[in-house]
Amino acid sequence: MSVGVEPAVDRNLIDVVHLKKYFPIRGGLLKRSVGSVKAVDDVTFYIKRGETMGLVGESGCGKTTVGRSIMMLTPPSSGYVFIETPKEIVRNFSELVRLVNHTDAGDMAPEVALQIADRIGTMFGSDNCEITVGKKKHMCIDAEKIRKTVTSAPPGKLLEGPEDDVRDLAEDAIEEIIRRYCINFRRKSQVRKLRGRIQFVFQDPFSSLDPKMLIKDIVAEPMVAQNRYAKSGKRLTKEGLRNRTIELLERVGLNVEHMYRFPHEFSGGQRQRIGIARALSVNPEFIVLDEPTSALDVSVQAQILNQLNQLQKDFGLTYLFISHDLSTIRYMCDRVSVMYLGKIVEYASKNELFARPMHPYTEALLSVIPVPDPDLRRDRIILPGDVPSPANPPSGCRFHTRCPLVIDICHRVDPLLADRGNEHFVACHVR
Numbered sequence: 001m002s003v004g005v006e007p008a009v010d011r012n013l014i015d016v017v018h019l020k021k022y023f024p025i026r027g028g029l030l031k032r033s034v035g036s037v038k039a040v041d042d043v044t045f046y047i048k049r050g051e052t053m054g055l056v057g058e059s060g061c062g063k064t065t066v067g068r069s070i071m072m073l074t075p076p077s078s079g080y081v082f083i084e085t086p087k088e089i090v091r092n093f094s095e096l097v098r099l100v101n102h103t104d105a106g107d108m109a110p111e112v113a114l115q116i117a118d119r120i121g122t123m124f125g126s127d128n129c130e131i132t133v134g135k136k137k138h139m140c141i142d143a144e145k146i147r148k149t150v151t152s153a154p155p156g157k158l159l160e161g162p163e164d165d166v167r168d169l170a171e172d173a174i175e176e177i178i179r180r181y182c183i184n185f186r187r188k189s190q191v192r193k194l195r196g197r198i199q200f201v202f203q204d205p206f207s208s209l210d211p212k213m214l215i216k217d218i219v220a221e222p223m224v225a226q227n228r229y230a231k232s233g234k235r236l237t238k239e240g241l242r243n244r245t246i247e248l249l250e251r252v253g254l255n256v257e258h259m260y261r262f263p264h265e266f267s268g269g270q271r272q273r274i275g276i277a278r279a280l281s282v283n284p285e286f287i288v289l290d291e292p293t294s295a296l297d298v299s300v301q302a303q304i305l306n307q308l309n310q311l312q313k314d315f316g317l318t319y320l321f322i323s324h325d326l327s328t329i330r331y332m333c334d335r336v337s338v339m340y341l342g343k344i345v346e347y348a349s350k351n352e353l354f355a356r357p358m359h360p361y362t363e364a365l366l367s368v369i370p371v372p373d374p375d376l377r378r379d380r381i382i383l384p385g386d387v388p389s390p391a392n393p394p395s396g397c398r399f400h401t402r403c404p405l406v407i408d409i410c411h412r413v414d415p416l417l418a419d420r421g422n423e424h425f426v427a428c429h430v431r
Helices: 063-070 087-101 110-125 133-152 160-181 188-194 215-225 238-251 256-260 268-280 298-315 326-332 350-355 360-367
Strands: 014-027 032-047 052-056 078-083 198-201 286-290 318-323 335-340 343-349
Touching: 014 063, 014 087, 032 063, 032 343, 052 063, 052 326, 063 078, 063 198, 063 286, 063 318, 078 087, 078 160, 087 110, 087 160, 110 133, 110 160, 133 160, 198 268, 215 238, 215 256, 215 268, 238 256, 238 268, 268 298, 298 326, 318 326, 326 350, 335 350, 335 360, 343 350, 343 360
Parallel strands: 052 318, 052 335, 198 286, 286 318
Antiparallel strands: 014 032, 014 078, 335 343
């Protein structure tokens, strides 16, 4: 899967690779794990700096869990989250992980071993790889040794010794990349510092605010926790915190008199503005917006969305916008990912997705968007049945139990996201 491009250094702001989050199901007297809810199951996508990435799907498909996993509010079960990592590193790392995980022990073909060695050599031989020179040289030499060993081996499966060498080298390479780039494997203290760069705006603007705290303390709390400093290099004084709090409230449409009130004294739209001001207080680069307008009236929704667009322009922000409302997604986002039962089934640019949807689930979602003209009629696609349980998802393609285009292979093989051109990715055997 390709990843996006940023000028000069060729990297995205956020890369999510093979992300999974399983919640255990416990039963019996001893509350042992008897299964798991596969809320997010092997999700991969990227977010370019300065854009808004939309994540859309039915309730319960795993959208919020993806956002919380990126923020480490709900640590993922497995997978990798990168921030500002070179494009070629992420691409080769993702392919390396896939090759290792999808090859059973004792069943590695020479072709697979060569691909693994090539990925490792490409990653550590790159000038963009920000790892010590000695380690990079050592990994490249070992990769070259593996190539020579595999090339001289007889046809068929590798012998146990060479295969073990390939797997050991791959594990070392994965560990090195994780240690240097992957944010969800860092210590709690390191993750806490990262939250100065990535923030979260919650869906419910009331429950996300402490009812016992004044608004001035709610907005200033992240600055205190992150030890924010003034331009002079000194720690912000009480007066500095107060001035910064007033500035943030004014940027989101509130004023100084609101500082000394409690959350229950505000409307839903005002509370959401307070949540946005709190997220902005540490000058983040990336904000996860978890359905920020779903609990608000329509007129207030428009105000908040326009405010978010203006703030993005003013502060150069990057958004992950989570919603089930495709009309809102169309207004806010540059690119869109469609989720179904824990997996991304399609993603593309906004214009490409709405003009040329390819996955049957996306087509069904788009067909039910309300049309403002009462004289126009749209052929709605009504999907049969209910969404399967994420605790017991169907084999093969997750959507095959409701898909009007289902064929035999859909029952057995889970389709991979494939580029259909113009960075339009679809996971479908038929399309």
